[in-house]
Amino acid sequence: MIPSELIEIGQQALAAVATSVDKGEPLVRCQLLASEFYEALRRELLQGSQDEYATRKKLIMAANQCYYVATASISPDAMLGELRGAVTALESDSPMSEPATVRPVLRVIEGGLSKRIG
DSSP states (O other): OOOHHHHHHHHHHHHHHHHHHHHTOOHHHHHHHHHHHHHHHHHHHHHOOOOOHHHHHHHHHHHHHHHHHTOTTOOHHHHHHHHHHHHHHHHOOSOOOOOSSOOOOOOOOSSGGGTOOO
């Protein structure tokens, strides 16, 4: 079971970030407001006291969404959506399924033109 204190921290962070986004405050400030929730999630995961697989899975999925919140290139609206998704995942009573979409990962392919010096 997800601790109610963690959900409360998430709800408070979501409300603060939503207010900041509405006011047009800088992205970095919004990310700072969300960081307390992310740190609380990390602490909960590091404790490792969750015996239930579904609970641990929810925590990991929420932490992953919070990780994307910290991305420098994220828009304030996308950040708010990720944070909202993380809080919703923790509040949900149903077991979590894997996300329907997988985020693309860009990689440099060794060889070819990446090795050529112009």
